[in-house]
Amino acid sequence: MMLDISGLYASLMHEVKNTLGLMSITLDGVHPTGDPEHDAPLNETRLLCQRVAERLQQALLLYKAVNGQLSPMVDAYSPADVLGELRDEAQALVRDRLKVTVRIADDVPLIWFFDRNLVEMALVNAIHNSIQYARDRILLEASLDDGALCLAVKDDSDGYPEHILECVRNDQPYRSQGTGLGLQFARLVAQAHADRGREGELRLTNEDGAVFRLLLP
Amino acid sequence: MSLIAFGKAETDIDYSAMRALVVDDYPGMRSAMRIALSNFGLTKIDMSANATEVLFKVQHNEYDLILCDFNLGDGRDGQQVLEELRHRGLITLDTAFIMVTAESVYEKVAATAELAPDDYLIKPFNAEILRHRLDGILRRKLAFADIYRYFAGGELEKALECCDLLIKEKPKYIVDTLRFKGELLNAMGRFEEAEALYKQVIQMRAIPWARLGLARTLHMQKKDEAAEELLHDVLEDSPELVSAYDLMAEVKLARNDAREAQAALEKGAAISGKTVRRQQRLGEVAFANGDLDKARAAFSAALDKGRHSIFVTPADYGNLCRVQVEQGDMNGALDTLKKGKMALHSSPEGQLVSAVVQGLVHTKSGRAAEAGRALDEAVRLRNVGARADEQSMLDLAGVCMANGRLEEGDAIVREVARNAHDSDALMAKARQLYEATGRGEAGDQVLKEATAEVRRLNNEGVMLAHKSDYAAAVECMLAASREAPFNPRVIMNTAWVILKRIDQEGMDHDLFAEARRLIEEAGRQSPGHTRITGLRSHLKQVEGRFGIHGSKKK
Ligand SMILES: Nc1ncnc2c1ncn2[C@@H]1O[C@H](COP(=O)(O)OP(=O)(O)O)[C@@H](O)[C@H]1O
Ligand SMILES: [Mg+2]
Numbered sequence: 001m002m003l004d005i006s007g008l009y010a011s012l013m014h015e016v017k018n019t020l021g022l023m024s025i026t027l028d029g030v031h032p033t034g035d036p037e038h039d040a041p042l043n044e045t046r047l048l049c050q051r052v053a054e055r056l057q058q059a060l061l062l063y064k065a066v067n068g069q070l071s072p073m074v075d076a077y078s079p080a081d082v083l084g085e086l087r088d089e090a091q092a093l094v095r096d097r098l099k100v101t102v103r104i105a106d107d108v109p110l111i112w113f114f115d116r117n118l119v120e121m122a123l124v125n126a127i128h129n130s131i132q133y134a135r136d137r138i139l140l141e142a143s144l145d146d147g148a149l150c151l152a153v154k155d156d157s158d159g160y161p162e163h164i165l166e167c168v169r170n171d172q173p174y175r176s177q178g179t180g181l182g183l184q185f186a187r188l189v190a191q192a193h194a195d196r197g198r199e200g201e202l203r204l205t206n207e208d209g210a211v212f213r214l215l216l217p
Numbered sequence: 218m219s220l221i222a223f224g225k226a227e228t229d230i231d232y233s234a235m236r237a238l239v240v241d242d243y244p245g246m247r248s249a250m251r252i253a254l255s256n257f258g259l260t261k262i263d264m265s266a267n268a269t270e271v272l273f274k275v276q277h278n279e280y281d282l283i284l285c286d287f288n289l290g291d292g293r294d295g296q297q298v299l300e301e302l303r304h305r306g307l308i309t310l311d312t313a314f315i316m317v318t319a320e321s322v323y324e325k326v327a328a329t330a331e332l333a334p335d336d337y338l339i340k341p342f343n344a345e346i347l348r349h350r351l352d353g354i355l356r357r358k359l360a361f362a363d364i365y366r367y368f369a370g371g372e373l374e375k376a377l378e379c380c381d382l383l384i385k386e387k388p389k390y391i392v393d394t395l396r397f398k399g400e401l402l403n404a405m406g407r408f409e410e411a412e413a414l415y416k417q418v419i420q421m422r423a424i425p426w427a428r429l430g431l432a433r434t435l436h437m438q439k440k441d442e443a444a445e446e447l448l449h450d451v452l453e454d455s456p457e458l459v460s461a462y463d464l465m466a467e468v469k470l471a472r473n474d475a476r477e478a479q480a481a482l483e484k485g486a487a488i489s490g491k492t493v494r495r496q497q498r499l500g501e502v503a504f505a506n507g508d509l510d511k512a513r514a515a516f517s518a519a520l521d522k523g524r525h526s527i528f529v530t531p532a533d534y535g536n537l538c539r540v541q542v543e544q545g546d547m548n549g550a551l552d553t554l555k556k557g558k559m560a561l562h563s564s565p566e567g568q569l570v571s572a573v574v575q576g577l578v579h580t581k582s583g584r585a586a587e588a589g590r591a592l593d594e595a596v597r598l599r600n601v602g603a604r605a606d607e608q609s610m611l612d613l614a615g616v617c618m619a620n621g622r623l624e625e626g627d628a629i630v631r632e633v634a635r636n637a638h639d640s641d642a643l644m645a646k647a648r649q650l651y652e653a654t655g656r657g658e659a660g661d662q663v664l665k666e667a668t669a670e671v672r673r674l675n676n677e678g679v680m681l682a683h684k685s686d687y688a689a690a691v692e693c694m695l696a697a698s699r700e701a702p703f704n705p706r707v708i709m710n711t712a713w714v715i716l717k718r719i720d721q722e723g724m725d726h727d728l729f730a731e732a733r734r735l736i737e738e739a740g741r742q743s744p745g746h747t748r749i750t751g752l753r754s755h756l757k758q759v760e761g762r763f764g765i766h767g768s769k770k771k
Contacts, residue, residue, distance in 0.1 A: 014288070017319040021341035022245050028344035029252040053341045071455060074424055076392035085349035092345045110389040113422040117339055195422065 016056060024049050032095070043095055047131070050093060054128055057121055058181045065188060072115035072192045079112050079142040079149060080104050082120065087140055090127050098134055105143035112149045114193055114216050119151070122189040125182035126153040126212040133157035133210065148200070148215045159206030168204045183212075190214050230355045232258035235281040238274055240265045240298070241317070242290040250284060253344045257351070268293040268301075269525065275307045282351065283308070284338075287318040293525065294491060300332055301527055310365040313354045331400065360387050364397065371757035373405050373750070392418065399430050404750035408434045425455055432464055437747065441471045459489045466498065478502050479511070486515070493523035500536055505642070513540045520557070531560070531567040532606035538574040539612065547578045565603035569595060573609050576616040588620055596625065604703070607633050607643050615650045626650075627663050634667035635701040638675075671701045678714060687718035691728065698735065705743040708735045709752060716755045724763045732756060 027046050032039040064070050083102045091100045123140075130138045134155035141152040164183065167173065173184065186202050193200035195217040203213040237259050239250045247264045254262050263278065265271045267289050275283075287295040295316050302308045316334040335354045338347065358365075360383060367376035380398040384391050395418050402411035415431035418424065428451045435444035448465045451458060462485030469478035482499040490496065500515035516537035523529035534557045541550040554561065554571055561567035572595040579588035595613055605613075610633050617626035630647050637643045644664060651660025674697035681690035694711040701707045712735040715728045736752050743749070759765075 014319050017340040018243060018246065022243075022249050024341050024343045025246075025249040025253050025347075029249065029256065050343070056341070073455075074422060075426075076422075076424070078389055081349070081353055085346060088349065089343065089345040092343075111392060113424065 013060065020049070020053055020056060024053060028092075039095075043093075043097075047093055051128060054125060054182070058125075058179075058185060061121070061185055061188075062181070065185075070118075070188060070192050072118055072189075074113050074115055074193070076111040076113055077116050078110060079108055079151065080110075082116065082123075083140045083142055083151070086120065086123055086127060089124075090131065090138065090140075094131055098131065099137045101137070101139050103139060103141045105141075107144050108142045108149070109144075112216065113195070114149070115189075118189045118192065119214065119216070122182075122186035122214055123151060123153060125186060129182065129212075130155035130157065130210065135209075145213075145215055148198075148217045151214045151216070153212040154207070154209065156209040159210050160204055165204055165206065168202060186212070186214065190216070193217065227356060228359070230352050233260065235259055236261040236263070236278060238263045238265060238271065238278075238280045238283045238285075240267075240271050240283065240285040240289070240295070242266050242286065242288070246286070253347055254284075256344065257348055267291040268298045271298055272301065272307070275302060280308070280312055282313040282315065282355070284315050284317060285334075287316055287320075291525075292522070295334075296332075297491065297493075297526065299334055303331060305527060309369055311358060311362070313351070313358055315350065315354065357390060357393065360390055361393075361397070364394075368401070371750075371753040372761070373401055373754040374758070377401055377405075392421075392424075396426060396430075399427075399434075403430075403434060403437065404747070405754065406747060406751050408437045412438070425451065425458055425461075429458070429461055429464065432461075432468070436464065436468050436471065439471070441468050444468045445472065457488055459485045459492075459495075462488075463495060463498070466502065470502070475502060475506050479506055479508065483511070486518075490518060491522050493519050493526050493528040496522065497528075497533065497536075500540075504536070504540060509540055509544050513537065513544065516540060520553075529560075530606075531564065531570040532609065534561060534567070535570045535574065535606065535609040535612070538577070539608065542574070542577050542581060545581075547582055550574055550578050565598055565601065566605050569598045569603040569605045569613075570609050572598060573605065573613045573616065577612055580616050580619050585620065588616065592616060592620060592622065592625075607637050607640070608646070611643065611646050611650065614647070615653070618650060618654050618656075623656075627659075630660075630663055631667040634664050635671050636703040638668040638671050638701070638704065639706055671697055671704065671707060674700065675707055675710060679710060682710075682714045682717060685721070687714055687721050690714040691718050695731075703738070703742055705739055705746060708742070709739050709746070709748050712736045712739065712752055713755075716752070716759055719759055719763075724759075724765075729759065729765070 024046075027042070027049055030042055032042065061070070080102075083104070087100050087102045094100070127138065127140075130153055134157050137156055139152075139154040141150075141154060143150045143152070164180075168183065168187065171187075173180075183202070183204070190200035190202045193216045198217040200217055201215040203215065205211045205213070232254075237254055239247050239254070239262060241247045241250070241264075244266070247266070251262050251264065263274055263280075265274055268291055271283075271285070285295045285298060289295060289298070295318075299314055299316070302314075308314065310331075314334045315336050315338055317338045317340060319340045335357075336350050338350060364376050364379045364383065367373070367379060377398065380394050380401065383394050395414060399411050399414045399418075402408070402414065411434040412431060415427050415434060418427035419431065428447060432444045432447045432451065435441070435447065445465070445468050448461055448468060451461050452465070455461070462481045465481040466478040466485075469475070469481060479499065479502045482495065482502060486492075486495050486499055496515045496519035500512045500519060503509075503511035503515060516533065519533055520529060520537060523533070534553060538550040538553050541547075541553060551574075554574055557567075561571045572591050576588050576591035576595060579585075579591055592613075595616075604610075610629055614626040614629040614633070617623070617629065630650070633643060634647060647664060648657070648660055651657050651663075674693050678690045678693035678697060681687075681693060691711075691714050694707070694714050697707045698704070698711040712732045715732040715735075719725060719729060719732075733756060736749065736756060739746065739752070740749055
C-alpha cells in the first residue's frame with residue numbers, strides 16, 4: 001500500500017495544532033487561587049505550553065522556508081496594537097514574576113505595513129527568551145529608525161553571548177545551547193520584509209541587558 | 218516617548234450584551250472557546266458543529282460575533298460558509314466574523330473586503346490573543362457603523378462621505394477605510410476614482426488587495442492590457458493568490474484569449490478547487506474551448522463541492538449533462554439527472570432542465586417517441602411559467618427542431634434572442650442550431666426579426682435619455698421591457714430612465730413600483746452585475762427624497 005505521506009503529515013500537523021490550541025485555551029480557563037502549590041505548577045505549565053507552541057511554529061516555518069514559501073502577506077497594522085497584545089500575553093504568562101511594559105515613540109505612525117503573523121512570531125520568540133533570562137523586567141518598544149519601524153524587545157538579563165552577537169552581525173549561522181532557531185527565524189522574517197529595494201534587518205545588542213531589534217522598512 | 222496605558226486609551230468593549238456563535242467540528246474546542254468567551258463577560262454563546270447548523274442558527278438569531286473554524290466536517294469550509302452567509306444576507310457587515318485556521322495561507326483566498334473575514338486567528342492561540350483580536354475588530358466595527366448603515370441602506374453617496382470623514386477622524390483606520398471606499402466606488406461604477414484610490418494605497422505599499430483592486434478597475438474600464446500586465450506581476454510575487462487567477466481569466470477573455478483564460482482558471486482551481494463559482498467558470502470556458510474532458514471535470518466538481526450550496530442551480534446540472542451528451546455518454550447524462558433528482562424536482566426550473574436533458578438524450582439515441590414525451594413535458598412546464606437558463610432553452614429549441622417541431626423551436630429561439638440580444642455567445646449557439654438542421658438562412662431571419670424590435674426600442678430609449686427627454690424614454694423602454702422581460706440590459710435601462718424621469722418631473726407611484734420590480738428582476742437575472750448596486754442606491758435616494766418607505770428586505 002502506498003502512503004500519502006504529505007497528506008498524513010498535513011493532518012498530523014492539523015491535529016497537533018488543534019490539540020495544542022485546545023490545551024492553551026483550556027489552561028487559560030484555570031484561574032490562580034493564590035495558593036502557591038496550585039499556582040506555581042499551573043504557571044509553569046502555561047509557559048511550557050507556549051514554548052511547545054513556539055517550537056511547533058518554528059517547525060512549520062522551517063518547512064516553509066525550505067520550500068521557499070516564506071513570502072510575507074503584508075497589510076496595514078497598528079504597531080501599538082501589536083505590542084499591546086504581546087505585552088498582555090506575556091504579562092499573563094509570567095503573572096507577577098516580571099513586569100512587562102510597552103513604550104511607543106511619539107513619531108511612530110498609527111499604522112505600518114508588515115505580515116502580522118511572521119512579525120509576531122519573531123517577537124514572541126524574543127519575548128520567550130527574555131522571560132527565560134530577564135531578572136525583573138521586559139520592555140517592548142516601537143520607534144522609527146531611519147525611516148524603518150523598529151520593534152524592540154529589551155530586558156535586564158546578562159545579555160547575549162558574544163558569539164551570537166558576532167554571528168548575527170556577520171550574517172552567519174550559529175550554534176547555541178538551545179536550537180538557535182528563534183533568532184535565525186527572526187532574521188529570515190526581517191529579511192523577507194523588503195520594500196522598494198530595502199530589506200528588513202535583525203539587530204542584536206547588549207545594552208542594559210539583551211536588546212532585540214526588528215527593523216521593518 | 219510616551220507611555221501607553223492599554224485598555225484606557227480606547228473605548229472598552231462591553232461583551233455582556235453580545236451574542237456569539239462558535240463553529241468547530243471538535244466538541245473539545247467548542248467548550249474551551251465557550252469558557253474563554255464567558256470569561257470576557259459573554260453570556261449568550263451558541264455552538265455549531267457544521268455548516269448546516271450554522272446556517273440554521275444564523276437564520277434564527279442575530280449574532281454580534283461568529284468564531285468559525287476553517288476546517289468543518291461536512292464538506293464545506295469556513296470560507297464557503299462566510300460567502301453563503303453574506304450572499305444570502307444572513308449576516309451584515311456589523312457582525313464580526315473571525316476565521317480560525319491552522320494554516321496562514323488561507324488568508325490569501327478572499328478577493329474582496331466583503332468576502333474576507335474580519336480577522337484570522339491562527340492556531341494555536343490563547344485567550345489573551347483572542348481577547349485582543351476581538352477588541353480590535355469590535356472597535357473597528359464601531360468606527361465603521363455609519364458607513365455600514367448607509368451601505369446596507371443603499372445610500373452609497375452617504376457611505377462615501379462617511380468614509381472620507383473616518384479617514385480624517387480616525388487615521389488609524391485609513392487603510393481599512395480606503396479598501397471599503399474602493400469597493401464602494403467600483404459598485405457605483407466610478408472606476409476612475411477607484412483607480413486613483415488604489416494607486417494611492419499602492420504608493421504607500423504594494424499590498425496584494427490594492428493591486429488586485431487596481432487590476433479590477435482597469436478591467437472594468439476595458440484597459441485590459443494594463444490589467445494583464447499588473448496581474449502578471451502580482452502572480453509572480455504571490456503565486457498563491459487565487460482570486461488573481463479568476464480576474465486574470467476575465468481579462469484574458471476580454472482580450473479574446475480563451476485558451477489562456479482556461480489556463481488561469483485551472484491554476485486557480487489547482488490551488489483552491491472547492492470554490493463552486495471557480496469550477497463553474499472553468500467549465501464554461503473549457504466547454505467554449507471545446508475541451509470537453511476539462512469541462513466535464515469542472516462541472517462535476519461544481520456539483521460535487523456545491524451539493525448543499527446556494528451557488529448551485531439547475532443550470533449546473535444542465536451544463537454537466539450537455540457535456541456528457543456531447544461526449545456521447547448518454548448514460549452518464551441520465552445518471553447525472555438521477556443523482557440530482559432531489560434538487561431538480563423541487564423547482565419548476567429544475568423539472569424543465571431535467572425534461573430538456575431527457576429530450577436531448579432520447580433524440581441523440583434515436584428514440585423518437587420518448588423524445589416526444591420529454592418535449593411535451595417541457596412544453597407543459599413552459600406553459601405554466603417555468604423558465605430555465607438560456608443554454609438549456611436553446612437546447613430545448615434544438616430538440617424541437619430535431620424532432621420536426623420547427624415552429625415551437627423558432628418560438629423558443631425568439632424568446633431567448635429577445636432576452637439576450639447582446640450576448641454573442643448565445644446568438645452564435647442559436648445560429649448553430651439552424652445550421653445543423655440546414656436552415657441557416659431561416660435562422661438568420663428569425664434572429665434578426667426577434668432582436669430588431671428590442672434593439673430599436675432600447676437604442677431609441679437610451680438616445681432619448683441622453684437628450685434628457687425622460688418621458689419619451691420611459692415609454693420607449695417600457696415597450697422594450699415588455700418585449701424582453703428578462704433581458705438584463707433592457708430592464709436595467711428601463712429602471713434607470715424611470716428613476717431619471719422621477720428625478721426630473723416628480724413622483725409617479727406606479728412607475729416607481731415598476732422600477733423597484735425591474736431592479737429586483739435584474740438582480741435575479743444577473744446577480745452581482747456592477748450596475749445593480751448603483752441602481753439600488755438611486756432607488757433609495759428617490760425613496761428618501763419623496764419620503765417613501767420601501768418594502769423591507771426579507
Ligand atoms: N534575552 C536573552 N538574554 C540572554 N541570552 C539570550 C537571550 N535571548 C537569547 N539568548 C541566547 O541566544 C540563544 C539562541 O536563542 P534562540 O535563537 O531563541 O534559540 P533557543 O531559544 O532555541 O536557544 C539562546 O540559547 C541563549 O543562549
Ligand atoms: Mg528561543
